[in-house]
Structure formats: structure tokens, C-alpha cells
Amino acid sequence: MSLQSAITTLNRLECRRNGIMVDGRFQITVLAVYLVAVLSVPLTDPGRLVWMFVYPIVMSEAGGAGYGRVALKSLWVLPLVALIGVFNPILDHTPAWEIYGVTVSRGWVTFISICLRGILALQAVLALIYTTGFYLVCTALRCMGMPAILTTQLLMLYRYISVLLQEARSMSCARAARGYGRKSYPLRQWAVMVGQLLLRSVARSQRIHRAMLARGFNGSMPVSAALYLRAVDWLFLLGWLGVIAAMRFIDFSSMLGKLL
Numbered sequence: 001m002s003l004q005s006a007i008t009t010l011n012r013l014e015c016r017r018n019g020i021m022v023d024g025r026f027q028i029t030v031l032a033v034y035l036v037a038v039l040s041v042p043l044t045d046p047g048r049l050v051w052m053f054v055y056p057i058v059m060s061e062a063g064g065a066g067y068g069r070v071a072l073k074s075l076w077v078l079p080l081v082a083l084i085g086v087f088n089p090i091l092d093h094t095p096a097w098e099i100y101g102v103t104v105s106r107g108w109v110t111f112i113s114i115c116l117r118g119i120l121a122l123q124a125v126l127a128l129i130y131t132t133g134f135y136l137v138c139t140a141l142r143c144m145g146m147p148a149i150l151t152t153q154l155l156m157l158y159r160y161i162s163v164l165l166q167e168a169r170s171m172s173c174a175r176a177a178r179g180y181g182r183k184s185y186p187l188r189q190w191a192v193m194v195g196q197l198l199l200r201s202v203a204r205s206q207r208i209h210r211a212m213l214a215r216g217f218n219g220s221m222p223v224s225a226a227l228y229l230r231a232v233d234w235l236f237l238l239g240w241l242g243v244i245a246a247m248r249f250i251d252f253s254s255m256l257g258k259l260l
Contacts, residue, residue, distance in 0.1 A: 003169040023233040024132055024140030030240045031128050037248040038120050043110040044096065047253035049120065054247060055240070056123035063131025070130060074122040081118030085111040134158050138221075148220035155221050160205065167200050 034055050041048045060070040092107030129137060135155065142151040171193060175185075 003165055003172060021232075022236045023229060024136050025144050026233045026237045027128055027132060028137070028140055028144065030237060030244070031124055033241060034124055034244050035121055037244050038117055038124075041113070041117075041248065043113040044106060046109060046113040046116055048248070048251065049113060049116040051247045051252050052116075052120050053123075055244065056120065056127045059124070059127040059131060063127065065127065065130035070123050070126045073126055074119050077118050077122045078115060081115050082111075084118075085114035088114070152220050160201075163204060163208070164197070164201050167204060168197055171197060171200070 034052075038049065038052055041052075056070060057067045060067045088111045089105060089107035092105060092110065094106040095103050096106040096109045097104040132140075138151045138155050141154075142148060175193070
């Protein structure tokens with residue numbers, strides 16, 4: 001991914017869609033319940049996890065983010081979660097399923113369940129951030145009782161990622177303008193560029209901090225507007241709690257198999 005694409009992706013997170021206009025506290029509550037439901041599904045029952053894809057699909061599409069984008073971003077976590085359960089097929093050879101005469105061991109079943117859990121968890125979080133915006137999510141967390149120092153650190157981390165990327169883009173443009181068409185550089189020059197990037201980022205962060213202090217910054221970010229509860233917020237909460245409970249405790253895969 002290019003530096004400009006990364007900056008555009010970060011800026012897009014604050015462009016809230018018009019599909020889901022629900023209180024952020026209720027969305028975070030539903031997300032927490034959903035994650036607990038996903039993690040509570042037994043590893044030997046991946047069929048229930050497949051139905052859990054309903055939540056990220058509906059949330060991303062209703063929020064205007066598009067499930068394709070969310071699904072593509074979630075694949076980045078696949079190598080990590082695959083590394084967690086990579087030894088399960090090797091250590092556990094207990095027969096679990098038999099599909100068209102082929103015996104599938106319990107190790108492969110648990111490995112697939114671990115991968116599905118990681119993908120589902122990341123897709124749910126991405127759907128929330130894409131449809132709500134990182135700033136509003138932090139505002140909702142602060143209203144729910146999270147210490148202001150933690151929400152401020154999250155907002156600062158998010159803000160300075162874009163600052164770091166902008167400095168890196170400026171240096172990359174300067175390097176390209178003075179490189180006379182060169183695309184490869186020695187390792188020593190890359191080390192110099194990383195050091196210069198660190199120095200420029202620190203200097204810019206100091207300027208930003210002085211500007212924030214001049215504008216009355218007291219250690220916590222101000223809340224832009226009060227959050228009010230509406231009937232649609234309660235309907236959103238109760239509706240999703242019912243759907244998540246049904247996906248967790250009702251075996252739709254077995255019911256569908258019996259019908260077919």
C-alpha cells in the first residue's frame with residue numbers, strides 16, 4: 001500500500017456514513033456481546049461460527065462501508081490466527097467428521113474454528129469503526145466510563161499515525177525529486193531516512209503540542225456534543241441482542257441439513 005493510500009484510508013474512517021445513525025454506546029455494547037458470543041462457541045462446532053457472519057455483513061452494508069472492503073481488510077489477521085492453531089492438525093488426529101468418505105480430524109476442525117474466530121472479531125471491529133468513525137467511538141467509550149487518559153491516548157495515537165505518514169510522504173516526494181529516476185537505494189540511505197523521519201516527526205509533534213496548549217488543552221479531548229438516547233437506539237440494541245442470542249444458541253446448520 002502506498003503512503004497516499006494509507007493516508008486516504010485513515011481519513012476515510014472519519015467520514016461517517018448515513019446508514020447507521022445509532023448511539024455509539026449501544027453499538028459498542030452490541031459489539032462486546034457479539035465478541036463474547038463468538039468466543040463462547042465451542043471449537044468443535046464451526047458451523048455456528050458461519051452464521052455469525054450475519055453481524056459484520058449487515059453492519060458494514062447498512063453503514064455504507066461495504067462488506068467487501070471489511071472482508072478484505074480482515075484477511076490481514078489470518079496469518080496471525082493461523083499461527084495460533086497451526087499445530088492443532090498435527091497433534092490432534094481424533095476423527096470428527098466424515099465428508100464423502102474423507103475423515104476430517106478434530107485438529108483441522110479446531111484450526112478452522114480459530115481462524116473463523118479471528119476473522120469474525122476483526123470484521124466486527126472494522127465494521128464499527130468504518131460506519132461510526134474512530135473519534136465517535138472514542139467519545140462513546142468515554143461516555144461509558146473509560147478513563148479520559150485512555151481515550152485521549154487512543155485519539156492521539158490515531159492522529160499521529162497520519163502525521164507520521166504525511167512526513168514520510170513529504171520525504172518520499174523529496175527523495176523521488178532528487179533521485180533522477182532511481183527506485184532502489186542502499187540500506188545505509190534507508191537508515192538515514194528513518195532517522196530523519198523520527199526527528200521531523202518529533203519536531204512536528206512538539207509544534208502541535210504547543211499549539212494545543214495555546215488553545216486550552218488540559219490533558220483530555222473535549223466532547224463535541226452530548227449523546228441522547230432515542231427509541232431507535234433501544235430497538236437497535238434489543239434487536240441485535242436477540243439475533244446474536246439466536247445465532248449462538250440455535251443450531252441453524254443442523255436445521256438446514258434436516259430440511260435438505
